[in-house]
Amino acid sequence: MITIGLIREGKIPADARVALTPAQCKWIRTHHPHITVKVQQSATRCFKDAEYVAAGVTVTEDMHDCDILLGIKEVPIDLLIPNKTYLFFSHTKKLQPYNQKLLQAIIEKNITLIDYECLEHEDGARIIGFGFFAGIVGAHNGMMAYGNRTGAFKLVRVNSNNSFQHLMHTYFGLKIPPIKIAVTGSGRVAHGVLEIMNLLGIHEVEPEDYLAKKYVYPVYVHLKGSDLYEHKVTGKYSRSDFHDHPEQYNCTFKQYTAVTDILMNGIYWEQKIDRLFDLEAIQSPQFNIQTIADITDDMGGSVPCNLGDSTIAEPVYGVDKNTFEKTLPYLPTSVDVMAVGNLPNELPKDASRYFGEQLIKHVFTDLFSDKPSRLIHHATIVKAGKLNDGYAYMQAYAEGK
Numbered sequence: 426m427i428t429i430g431l432i433r434e435g436k437i438p439a440d441a442r443v444a445l446t447p448a449q450c451k452w453i454r455t456h457h458p459h460i461t462v463k464v465q466q467s468a469t470r471c472f473k474d475a476e477y478v479a480a481g482v483t484v485t486e487d488m489h490d491c492d493i494l495l496g497i498k499e500v501p502i503d504l505l506i507p508n509k510t511y512l513f514f515s516h517t518k519k520l521q522p523y524n525q526k527l528l529q530a531i532i533e534k535n536i537t538l539i540d541y542e543c544l545e546h547e548d549g550a551r552i553i554g555f556g557f558f559a560g561i562v563g564a565h566n567g568m569m570a571y572g573n574r575t576g577a578f579k580l581v582r583v584n585s586n587n588s589f590q591h592l593m594h595t596y597f598g599l600k601i602p603p604i605k606i607a608v609t610g611s612g613r614v615a616h617g618v619l620e621i622m623n624l625l626g627i628h629e630v631e632p633e634d635y636l637a638k639k640y641v642y643p644v645y646v647h648l649k650g651s652d653l654y655e656h657k658v659t660g661k662y663s664r665s666d667f668h669d670h671p672e673q674y675n676c677t678f679k680q681y682t683a684v685t686d687i688l689m690n691g692i693y694w695e696q697k698i699d700r701l702f703d704l705e706a707i708q709s710p711q712f713n714i715q716t717i718a719d720i721t722d723d724m725g726g727s728v729p730c731n732l733g734d735s736t737i738a739e740p741v742y743g744v745d746k747n748t749f750e751k752t753l754p755y756l757p758t759s760v761d762v763m764a765v766g767n768l769p770n771e772l773p774k775d776a777s778r779y780f781g782e783q784l785i786k787h788v789f790t791d792l793f794s795d796k797p798s799r800l801i802h803h804a805t806i807v808k809a810g811k812l813n814d815g816y817a818y819m820q821a822y823a824e825g826k
């Protein structure tokens with residue numbers, strides 16, 4: 426018998442998401458009778474304790490007898506139970522300074538850490554994540570911000586709806602003016618954005634037409650890697666070469682800034698990748714973008730005027746076109762930026778359901794198998810208090826250096 430514990434989220438601000446919904450726990454009991462699920466009491470989780478009880482799940486405070494503990498965000502150090510196996514997003518693999526002490530504590534407490542972010546298919550594609558609902562919420566918030574700025578239409582807040590289903594109903598009868606929207610990226614975030622574009626009845630057009638033509642209805646262009654980057658010498662794009670040598674590529678997005686009203690950004694970005702535009706570009710009278718939904722939320726990253734996180738409560742800020750400083754949103758002299766790091770938390774039930782489904786479908790068999798698993802081994806950053814193979818590059822970080 427294996428016992429899974431769904432821990433209470435301890436990070437502040439409190440996250441409402443959970444790795445398995447009550448219905449999924451019930452499904453596990455029927456289909457995997459050797460697995461028991463326990464849930465730690467929580468006042469902030471999107472599913473009430475009583476819903477787990479109704480699904481036949483034990484709700485308790487004490488998680489010490491669980492074999493595997495599932496969380497979402499980083500677990501506060503004082504709540505880590507020694508000698509356990511944890512799965513959560515640790516945000517340590519890029520040596521993030523703000524989580525260095527967390528990794529040290531995990532090692533000290535002889536814990537095994539399997540990081541959801543490191544669960545990858547053999548080709549390196551990530552298996553589970555919340556990107557799709559980040560794209561949904563981010564695209565909605567981007568449209569809402571543009572509507573607020575221009576007064577052309579009014580969208581409600583996502584979190585005033587109990588579910589994605591309800592949110593969709595609020596789009597009925599909405600009339601969007603003939604604007605142009607650029608959507609970047611090809612992962613889960615971009616797919617969520619495209620879902621909103623289609624639900625709003627916005628037409629997709631090809632890059633050449635988007636750049637050259639005028640439309641009497643709203644349109645969007647979907648820009649993937651091959652549309653956005655070209656090799657500095659050959660002018661060509663190869664996905665694998667770009668992933669290996671991003672510094673050898675130029676970004677070609679600059680030409681889109683003159684015709685775009687809203688940018689919905691969902692690309693993967695790291696320091697070596699050319700930015701979508703330079704910060705100074707926002708000063709130019711040719712820079713037409715008024716609203717940027719930077720769903721990737723890399724501060725100073727592919728969108729250089731991302732000046733840091735905003736919050737779910739106040740998701741939009743302005744960036745002054747001359748001083749590049751943060752301002753109130755919707756000023757004539759600013760570009761609006763929507764940059765929130767926990768977007769899926771506006772639709773926590775849908776996001777949790779989607780996450781739990783992927784977990785059960787793609788990870789459970791390997792996680793509970795007696796045989797060694799490539800998938801789990803690769804995602805294990807710390808094994809019983811020691812850095813695992815493949816994570817030796819974290820040694821100095823783990824030693825506090």
Ligand SMILES: NC(=O)c1ccc[n+]([C@@H]2O[C@H](COP(=O)([O-])OP(=O)(O)OC[C@H]3O[C@@H](n4cnc5c(N)ncnc54)[C@H](O)[C@@H]3O)[C@@H](O)[C@H]2O)c1
Pocket residue numbers: 550551554555556557559610611612613614615667668671691692693694720721722765766767768769
């Ligand atoms: N704001 C939020 O709440 C939130 C939530 C989820 C994700 N995100 C962020 O959004 C971004 C996109 O997330 P996603 O869920 O779409 O990711 P994903 O893993 O689904 O897709 C990533 C895409 O980037 C490409 N890619 C992967 N490695 C690359 C590399 N080394 N070089 C170039 N391209 C590479 C892949 O081909 C893939 O198309 C990430 O930066 C992620 O952290 C933000």
